[in-house]
Amino acid sequence: MVIADLVDAMGVTATAVRQRIDRMLEMGLVQRTKISGGRGRPSFAYMLSPAGHRQAGADPGQLAVAMWQAISELPDPESRKWLLQRIAQRVGAEYREQLADSSLANRMDSMSHLLAEKRILAEFSNDGSLPVLDVHACPYPDLTDEGERRDMCHLEQEMLSEALGQPMELSRCQLDGHSCCQFAPVPSQ
Template sequence: MPMHIDEQDSHLLQSIQRLGGASVQQLCDELQVTATAVRQRLNRMQGQGYVQRESVPQDRGRPVHCYRLTSKGLRSLGDESGDLAVLLWREMSSIEDDVLRTRVAARVREALVARLRQQLPAVEVNERIDQLCAALEQRGLVVERRTGDSEGDLPIIREYSCPYHDLATVDPMICELEKSVYEELLGAPVELSACRLDGHTCCDFQIGVPS
């Protein structure tokens, strides 16, 4: 599940990176807070995958724990990928040549499908739905599979968080692209029956019977 980086978290990560790795005491001196406060924040950030701990041997006494940023932690500092994605999508959508624009959009769709396809080895649609939900959760999304109350109701992939939030607020067509990616991955028709852009609290992708 994605975690919000508040200002204090950001200051902690910046200090660790600026120091090239830091001990609890170094962070206490840098941030002017107590060791208890630093440890609590480090434990939480470590649990969220932003920080890793290493043991550094000393000439005397016990090793000292040194905290460094993980790849995720580094990405959280100055990550402008969301803005870049919006700019690229706008440029693609503004291509005047219909054939070229369609071709570029198809390549984007193919790349999104390829990124997930290897995580869906099952043949049967119901198993592939479960595998798709698991793959999306691994990418930090809050997703669940839902089944209707009545017998024969179609399964639903419910997304409580949007993987393309910034893009969707600019161009709702990204929702159609996401739907078509799921159709390709599942080998079954998919309908976007609820969307956050329409005021719903989640996006529901209703899975139909394979044609």
């Protein structure tokens, strides 16, 4: 759309449209293309960028639940295990790229902040023995199986191991009545 189209569609002034467009350009949500029209002032057409499409798109929650249910129903346990491990590795690798290459405690602290940015309440603590990461609410409550199989719990453990570059263990779980899920480095033997 061009500015005039946006003015008509939104019922606001051209100045208001331009101010909003400028903010969205800065945020990377909109792209603009120059329209050649001969002499005079150039005009531009605006469209959503790939980041804008992601933000404006539908909530993938319903799809995630359906995919998770289909994975959980795979009849071959080895195929299910392989697929969950691949998912954990991919998500963990995305987090790992955002973590500084520093001590495990620093990476765990940074991980708690990255999770918080995704609205997953997590807290890092280090009492001197082993550092721990407390996750105060299940990140995916609709996907958690409260029965015998704890696929989501295992996936989170594997994802954190991949992200932190250190084998992690789920030392406490809310499904067992604890106040939070606690992840700690696997003690070296």
